[in-house]
Amino acid sequence: MTEEITVIPGDGIGQEVTPAAVEVLEALEVDFAFQEAEAGDYVRSETGEALPEDTYDLVASTDATLFGAVGETAADVILPLRDAVDSFVNVRPATVYPGVDAVRPETDLVFLRENTEGVYSGHEDRLSDDLSTLTRVVTSSASEQLAAFACEFVEDNGYDGFHVAHKANVMRETDGRFRDSVVSVADERGVETEEVLMDAFATHVCLDPTQFDVVVCPNLAGDVLSDLAAGLVGGLGMLPSANIGPERGLFEPVHGSAPDIAGEGIANPAATIISAAMMLEHLGHDEEGKRVRDAVEGVLEDGPRTPDLGGDASTADVTDAIVDRL
Amino acid sequence: MTEEITVIPGDGIGQEVTPAAVEVLEALEVDFAFQEAEAGDYVRSETGEALPEDTYDLVASTDATLFGAVGETAADVILPLRDAVDSFVNVRPATVYPGVDAVRPETDLVFLRENTEGVYSGHEDRLSDDLSTLTRVVTSSASEQLAAFACEFVEDNGYDGFHVAHKANVMRETDGRFRDSVVSVADERGVETEEVLMDAFATHVCLDPTQFDVVVCPNLAGDVLSDLAAGLVGGLGMLPSANIGPERGLFEPVHGSAPDIAGEGIANPAATIISAAMMLEHLGHDEEGKRVRDAVEGVLEDGPRTPDLGGDASTADVTDAIVDRL
Ligand SMILES: CC(C)[C@H](C(=O)O)[C@@H](O)C(=O)O
Numbered sequence: 031m032t033e034e035i036t037v038i039p040g041d042g043i044g045q046e047v048t049p050a051a052v053e054v055l056e057a058l059e060v061d062f063a064f065q066e067a068e069a070g071d072y073v074r075s076e077t078g079e080a081l082p083e084d085t086y087d088l089v090a091s092t093d094a095t096l097f098g099a100v101g102e103t104a105a106d107v108i109l110p111l112r113d114a115v116d117s118f119v120n121v122r123p124a125t126v127y128p129g130v131d132a133v134r135p136e137t138d139l140v141f142l143r144e145n146t147e148g149v150y151s152g153h154e155d156r157l158s159d160d161l162s163t164l165t166r167v168v169t170s171s172a173s174e175q176l177a178a179f180a181c182e183f184v185e186d187n188g189y190d191g192f193h194v195a196h197k198a199n200v201m202r203e204t205d206g207r208f209r210d211s212v213v214s215v216a217d218e219r220g221v222e223t224e225e226v227l228m229d230a231f232a233t234h235v236c237l238d239p240t241q242f243d244v245v246v247c248p249n250l251a252g253d254v255l256s257d258l259a260a261g262l263v264g265g266l267g268m269l270p271s272a273n274i275g276p277e278r279g280l281f282e283p284v285h286g287s288a289p290d291i292a293g294e295g296i297a298n299p300a301a302t303i304i305s306a307a308m309m310l311e312h313l314g315h316d317e318e319g320k321r322v323r324d325a326v327e328g329v330l331e332d333g334p335r336t337p338d339l340g341g342d343a344s345t346a347d348v349t350d351a352i353v354d355r356l
Numbered sequence: 357m358t359e360e361i362t363v364i365p366g367d368g369i370g371q372e373v374t375p376a377a378v379e380v381l382e383a384l385e386v387d388f389a390f391q392e393a394e395a396g397d398y399v400r401s402e403t404g405e406a407l408p409e410d411t412y413d414l415v416a417s418t419d420a421t422l423f424g425a426v427g428e429t430a431a432d433v434i435l436p437l438r439d440a441v442d443s444f445v446n447v448r449p450a451t452v453y454p455g456v457d458a459v460r461p462e463t464d465l466v467f468l469r470e471n472t473e474g475v476y477s478g479h480e481d482r483l484s485d486d487l488s489t490l491t492r493v494v495t496s497s498a499s500e501q502l503a504a505f506a507c508e509f510v511e512d513n514g515y516d517g518f519h520v521a522h523k524a525n526v527m528r529e530t531d532g533r534f535r536d537s538v539v540s541v542a543d544e545r546g547v548e549t550e551e552v553l554m555d556a557f558a559t560h561v562c563l564d565p566t567q568f569d570v571v572v573c574p575n576l577a578g579d580v581l582s583d584l585a586a587g588l589v590g591g592l593g594m595l596p597s598a599n600i601g602p603e604r605g606l607f608e609p610v611h612g613s614a615p616d617i618a619g620e621g622i623a624n625p626a627a628t629i630i631s632a633a634m635m636l637e638h639l640g641h642d643e644e645g646k647r648v649r650d651a652v653e654g655v656l657e658d659g660p661r662t663p664d665l666g667g668d669a670s671t672a673d674v675t676d677a678i679v680d681r682l
């Protein structure tokens with residue numbers, strides 16, 4: 031059965047790395063039908079709106095979406111699109127890829143970030159000339175859904191358990207609810223959990239990242255702590271991510287649109303291609319996902335390499351080399 | 357004129373390092389009258405309340421407070437005490453001290469953390485069995501007061517300007533207000549500012565901490581990002597901090613009560629003694645502050661050293677050595 035995939039290249043290098051990932055997917059024996067859709071700064075400058083309704087509808091109805099990168103309009107595009115796939119979890123691995131110079135080479139983490147609430151579903155009010163408020167939202171149901179996913183993730187991937195990062199010593203009611211909901215689901219399923227305050231996590235992950243494997247976090251904590259881990263593994267450049275919902279997902283590299291090198295044909299497509307591997311795995315094509323990952327790692331090891339990794343190859347050279355290895 | 361100093365040793369190693377810092381202060385020619393006050397886990401276990409009213413009143417009326425560390429009751433003690441001194445800014449330097457093994461030895465940062473609002477002044481509600489909310493608060497007045505302090509800090513210490521870290525792409529109204537208020541005060545005073553998203557800061561400070569000097573943040577962002585920087589400089593162990601209000605301040609090491617080594621007489625008193633140097637400077641005793649800092653650094657260079665730094669000296673040995681060098 032044909033699976034329908036929305037492809038949103040977006041701005042800047044998104045226009046280069048997304049077609050590269052599609053090329054890799056097309057080289058596999060998987061029955062995908064790709065539909066390209068528009069979003070980003072360039073769309074806003076033409077129409078006033080960064081995210082066309084058509085794009086939203088396509089993402090909300092196709093089997094999966096591969097997303098490149100957008101510029102200044104990132105929040106206007108990516109937050110509604112996470113919503114379009116009803117994404118309750120953002121999966122963010124932070125590992126060191128071959129050829130990357132890492133601050134902490136032993137880092138090997140996966141963040142499971144709550145993807146709907148916290149300050150992100152926050153309702154903001156301007157109450158006076160001096161005062162604004164934001165209503166941070168935490169529900170047991172969203173926390174439990176995240177926890178159920180985390181338990182499966184831990185079981186499927188052979189981990190012992192997971193850490194729950196929070197700031198319940200200050201946000202007693204909201205992060206208290208988050209922590210209690212997550213821990214109680216894990217307890218029921220017999221999955222071990224350990225709590226860690228998010229500020230303490232920030233210190234300890236620098237001192238010794240091997241203390242942690244899977245880290246379950248509220249939305250903003252996950253945003254910041256996963257970006258911290260990205261710093262430890264040498265930057266956002268190679269990191270993939272998956273926004274998972276009950277029926278569909280959206281897969282995106284963590285890096286941005288890199289306007290400084292856009293248009294030169296030298297962007298590193300690895301993060302987007304690894305995001306495409308996460309998409310394959312999510313759709314049940316585990317073997318193909320693994321083939322893509324192995325091909326990317328092989329090329330990272332042996333070259334050719336793009337300039338960000340010290341080489342002088344183009345996006346096309348690297349993509350061809352990955353396709354050759356499949 | 358005698359200055360009155362409240363001293364709160366607290367729990368665990370707080371009982372060891374705080375008297376050490378007082379010993380150093382007593383060795384100077386400064387007219388301080390010390391009054392000891394109680395707070396912490398041990399007080400709660402005796403009376404049910406971690407922070408006695410008497411302690412609060414003393415902190416709210418004396419010239420300055422030197423605070424050691426408390427255990428589980430940290431939030432119940434330190435948050436009201438920040439309030440007792442009307443502290444609008446938490447000053448958190450993150451630098452590498454001699455003898456400390458740092459992840460990023462070139463790190464040299466000062467965080468100026470908003471100390472009254474954000475999620476910390478948050479009102480929390482349990483709206484249903486499933487749903488809790490927290491109201492995050494940002495005012496222009498608090499942001500401007502922080503910014504005015506930051507401008508003076510930058511001018512007094514010879515920096516070019518400061519970074520403003522925030523998440524205004526998501527918290528548009530509240531962090532937008534924070535950012536706009538801070539930037540407009542700095543613009544008026546001719547102090548340069550540069551914005552940085554808090555998640556991007558987390559990545560970039562790992563990759564190259566020398567990009568940043570002074571970082572002005574909302575309350576929770578300052579908590580997490582300063583703890584991240586603490587990780588980069590080798591841990592919380594040596595870091596001092598100052599909670600500054602319009603008329604008084606509270607000075608505390610960033611480390612906790614370290615129950616694992618409490619009572620052994622081997623705790624490193626450096627962070628508390630450097631916090632005492634910040635207190636001296638805040639009270640206008642700049643020369644004495646400098647003498648204390650130099651003495652601490654000399655001892656860190658040449659020893660004796662406590663076990664956390666690979667030595668076998670006691671808290672008393674190190675304190676005596678510091679006093680000898682004054
Ligand atoms: C662009 C922004 C809204 C987004 C977020 O905060 O989630 C980004 O930082 C991310 O982590 O994907």
Ligand SMILES: CC(C)[C@H](C(=O)O)[C@@H](O)C(=O)O
Binds near residue numbers: 199579
């Ligand atoms: C103990 C806790 C409430 C406190 C905070 O969050 O401010 C601590 O982490 C700190 O940074 O001093």
